[in-house]
Amino acid sequence: METLLSIVFIYIFVDNFVLHRFFGVCPFLGVSRKMDTAIGMSMAVIFVMAMATLVTWLLYTYVLVPFNLSYLQIVTFILVIASLVQLVEIVLRKISPTLYQGLGIFLPLITTNCAVMAVALLAVRQEFSLVESVVFAIAAAIGFSLALVIMAGIRERLELAKMPDVLQGSAVTLITAGILSMAFLGFKGMLSL
Amino acid sequence: MLIVYAILALGLMGLLFGLMLAVAARIFAVEVDPRVEAVKDAVPGANCGACGYAGCAKFAEAVVSGEAKANDCIPGGEETVKAIAEILGGDIETSVSPVATLFCIGDCFKASDRFVYDGVQDCAVAGEFNDGFKNCSYGCLGYGNCVKVCLFDAIYMGKHGLPVVDEEKCTGCGLCASACPRELIQMLPPGEEGYLVLCSSQDRGKTVSRACEVGCIACKACVKVCPVEAIEMDGKLAVIDLEKCTDCGDCKEKCPPGTIHRRSAIPSEADALAAAAEKTAESA
Secondary structure (H helix, E strand, C coil), X not given: CHXXXXXXXXXXXXXXXXXXXXXXXXXXXXXXXXXXXHHHHHHHHHHHXXXXXXXXXXXXXXXXXXCCCHHHHHHHHHHHHHHHHHHHHHHHHHHCHHHHHHHCCHHHHHCCCHHHHHHHHHHHHCCCCHHHHHHHHHHHHHHHHHHHHHHHHHHHHHHHCCCCHHHCCHHHHHHHHHHHHXXXXXXXXXXXC | CHHHHHHHHHHHHHHHHHHHHHHHHHHCCCCCCHHHHHHHHXXXXXXXXXXXXXXXXXXXXXXXXXXXXXXXXXXXXXXHHHHXXXXXXXXXXXXXXXEEEECCCCCCCCECECCXXXXXXXXXXXXXXHHCCEXXXXXXXXXXXXXXXXXXXXXXECCCCCEEEXXXXXXXXCHHXXXXXXXXEEEECCCCCCEEECCCCCCCHHHHHHHECCCCCCCCHHHHHCCCCCEEEECCEEEECCCCCCCCCHHHHHCCCCCEEEHHHCCCHHHHHHHHHHHHHHHC
């Protein structure tokens, strides 16, 4: 239980996927313009990361390792994540059109999100158990969402702020991301596994 | 041997996932009316919401199911209506889309400021702060909330501090009208004829004339002179009913501050800048 709690804390704050490990920076900058889309993306990422890690962990432990094929993990995981997202999209469209509409374009976008891939790879590299892996995935996704939501909040305010012309748009966004990342450095060393 | 295992394993997995997806696609297939897609392609796709539906996709569904009419899509105009009529068959009446008109001509040379505002660059925020930085608490503040919201690049902020509508590009969706915190923009049927009182101030005449050179001072000269009784007072503001207006122009002649203009001759950005330059030349 203690391990699980520390996994949650570490991967939300200390070892934040976006702000400390710099995974998934593309969606972090791309969909953080508005709070609505940021939250939509966050929900989709939490959902997909948990699902993907569950499946890849099982596949790795019960197929790749017994057959001595663990060097194929990257290729296999790409395959799994891509088809899993497709499958989820197809099923969601039929079962829950509202949720499908809500997640919208974000589901297919996530297929190419490196944070999802990273979560699956790290889960097996850290030699987590199945439960730990899923908790790790959810925590990492929440950490991603936290960064995204903070960024969206800041950017909504930046829209209204007075700013020198040279800084407008991407420039100030990147600077903000850097400062945010430095702020999260404050958690460094607080807790480790 | 190792490579054979690797190829086999990956190939099998690929096949398995492919099959799984194929089966899922069959089981969970959602039937979509091909006409919905066609209609969705025919509309402008700006998702402006002027039709009252949540985006163009929803509108397309509503049109195909007969719930919405083709001409509910205001930005699409005649072309879209024709395209939709072709897809669905049958005649659909066309309608003309309105044009955004700003009911304020108090530009930064004619309407004076009370103080220098240096806060958030947004009309709604600037207007909340001490009733705005202009002496007129009804006039355009010029921070361009209407410009920001326009999906068609049909409004830009002129150098004279008032937004300028490009009538060619304006689709009449009305997003700017609802974005203006002072409700200065009205959607009017397109046309050059008829006169308008280009002011929205409900202040007393004295207050208006102190705040703005071209504001309506509620003198009622236009109401009295109008031969067809098309002008009525709405509080302290004269309002011309375009349907009754016969385009005679008597009211424009009588208006002391020059608030009334023919629709074809609403003061443009160039006019305002020229007038301002003349004024500085005179005083110098």
